[in-house]
Amino acid sequence: MDYFVSYSEKQCFSELFDSSDGEEMEEERMERYAADLEMNPFDGLPFSSRYYKLLKEREELPVWQVKYAFMESLHHHQIVIVSGDAKTGKSSQVPQWCAEYSLSTHFQHGTIVCTQTHKHTAVWLALQVADEMDVNIGHEVGYVVPCESCCNSETILRYSTDDMLQREMMSNPFLSNYGIIILDDVHERTLPTDVLLGLLKDVVILRPELKLIVITSTQMCTKLQTYYGSTSLITVKSRYQVEVVYTCCIQKDNFSSALRLLFEIHNSKERGDIVIFLACEQEIGKAYKIIQQEGPNLNPELGELVPVLLYPSERERILKPNEEGPCKNYRRRVLLTTSFGGSLVWIKTVAFVIDVGIEKRKVYSPRIRTDAVVIQPISKSQAEMRRQILGMSSGKCFCLYPEEFTDNEVKLLPPAKIQESNLTSMVLFLKRMDIAGLGHCDFMDRPAPESLMQALEDLDYLAALDNDGNLSEFGIIMSEFPIDPQLSKAILASCEFDCVEEMLTIAAMVTAPSCFLNPPQGTEEIAEARTSSTGLYRSTEKWCQEYFLNCSALRMAEAIRAELDDIMKRIELPISAPAFGLKENVLRIKKALLSGYFMQIARDVDGAGNYLMLSHRQVAQLHPLSIYYNTARIPEWVVFHEFSIPENNSLKIISAISPDLFVELAPQYYFSNLPASESKAILQEEINHLSPISTTGKEEKTNSKDKEYKKYPETPAKQRCIIQ
Structure with a gap:
């Protein structure tokens, strides 16, 4: 197999030399090869000392144990599913291995793109991977997120939000400039990710040279294997043991119970940062204010309690000012987030996780054209992912619900957003893809028929469709x-x-x-x-x-x-x-x-x-x-x-x-x-x-629905237009 092997890996190179050349010749070749080892193949510059330091840390990641198996699968299969525990290094290491593989073929089939569901995750991973590969951000490694692009024509590995890659398909339906496409955090089941899963199912057939990597949780890998058919499966396990503590009964007030437990942990003097998974984003702001108010009343010898806001749906990650700044006393961070905020937790010092066990999901109602709120238990997959936040170290996960509740009352996977969202924008996009011959999308989970009908009806009212149901000129624009x-x-x-x-x-x-x-x-x-x-x-x-x-x-x-x-x-x-x-x-x-x-x-x-x-x-x-x-x-x-x-x-x-x-x-x-x-x-x-x-x-x-703006007599209106 002719894929590229990292120069700095601990491999045996004896087969590269001919023993008949004598010891002198072999020594000369070894010196010449050692000189080559110091050069970065991606930019042609010598490796820095930081590269070797980070390499040792990378080799300690659980995902590193499956590198050879992954490279074998990538060579022999068009679709590879990587499943396993969170925080094992999949999102940072798998794209780098794909870059090494593509380098061995001189990128003849294209570069690599890795999707993320959150803007800040994409940016942070691009910065981390550029550091580990010892290259400059924005050159060999870059990122593309809404309203911001940090790439150039020489970028070989880019991190992108799933919605940005979806929009890229409008101008390049078959994504011909990519040789390897990596869909990460597929288990979060965002609307753009599900659309990409469906469209790429056809693209890989039309482009046999294209490689598709799907990174997901363990609970979802069987569903993906059934969906894609012939695939290779790589499984990654965490090496750390997590202590899980359940309550004896379901809590009546999960929010208050979570905050009481937070202060108990802080008063116990056990060190380590804390992540709290709350039911909704409104509770994030409420908890933030309570922690700030209680701060002056806490024992100063225990250190400062610093709340950090992680809003999964916001375009910005909101942090307390000077969060990372110097401080004379111990500072314990409390990361406040919701169900889909797990991938926003990057710090390695988390020692405690508090899981309230419920979530408030927004479910779109096509009849009234708005979101309703549904309170429901989290899925088994979500519960497991929350425990795996501690995958970077040993720690404790406090579940504010009984263990038998998880076994008997909750579903294996969370609902897909495609079954809970307004589909008007998605249908408009698919109508656009239909022009390029990719209008049919084999969804993993079918959207609700009434939502699809309402989306088509709304686009018709907006004159985005012609009389045959295809995109009108207005719709294309x-x-x-x-x-x-x-x-x-x-x-x-x-x-x-x-x-x-x-x-x-x-x-x-x-x-x-x-x-x-x-x-x-x-x-x-x-x-x-x-x-x-x-x-x-x-x-x-x-x-x-x-x-x-x-x-x-x-x-x-x-x-x-x-x-x-x-x-x-x-x-x-x-x-x-x-x-x-x-x-x-x-x-x-x-x-x-x-x-x-x-x-x-x-x-x-x-x-x-x-x-x-x-x-x-x-x-x-x-x-x-x-x-x-x-x-x-x-x-x-x-x-x-x-x-x-x-x-x-x-x-x-x-x-x-x-x-x-x-x-x-x-x-x-x-x-x-x-x-x-x-x-x-x-x-x-x-x-x-x-x-x-x-x-x-x-x-x-x-x-004639697409003939818009017919002239009518001007009529007076109240001269007030306030946007509030």
């Missing part, structure tokens, strides 16, 4: 934007209504994490601060503190806006000059918003802030942080960005509209499908007041 299809449709509409600059800013702000902080003085100060803050992109720390804004979230919005602006220029869409302050501009922005969000309209039915949504008979209230909340006169009709059931059935990010504006911009075939209601009757009266010519125009629009 919409698929270029890495945002919600409704938002991308609003951006396209802004080209007609001459408010592109403003719409790009709005799109960036609603896509980024919320930048609004809650000041202690209350709602009135919130409104005053936010309505007076006109320079959203002066994201300096001082300015953000003054107006109660999250500086890092604003910087993320800046990056998203720059990316959207680049896409507009790349596909040569017109960008109008900004017109902030003009009354006509407010109306234009509302028209652009309604062109994408006409399915998200609500009306105050009683004058008391009880909003009934048009598309379904769900009642909601304004979010407490809305600019309209607790005002003297709330708007009767609103367009909203998000309906949140977990936050007391609230409408978030809204703008006041008038019914005639909705009638002007909503497709007639959407309006005709709305359920009967008083609100629909009011809108019907507005339609009846239109001229016969306009009514005829709407009927034509029903039969």
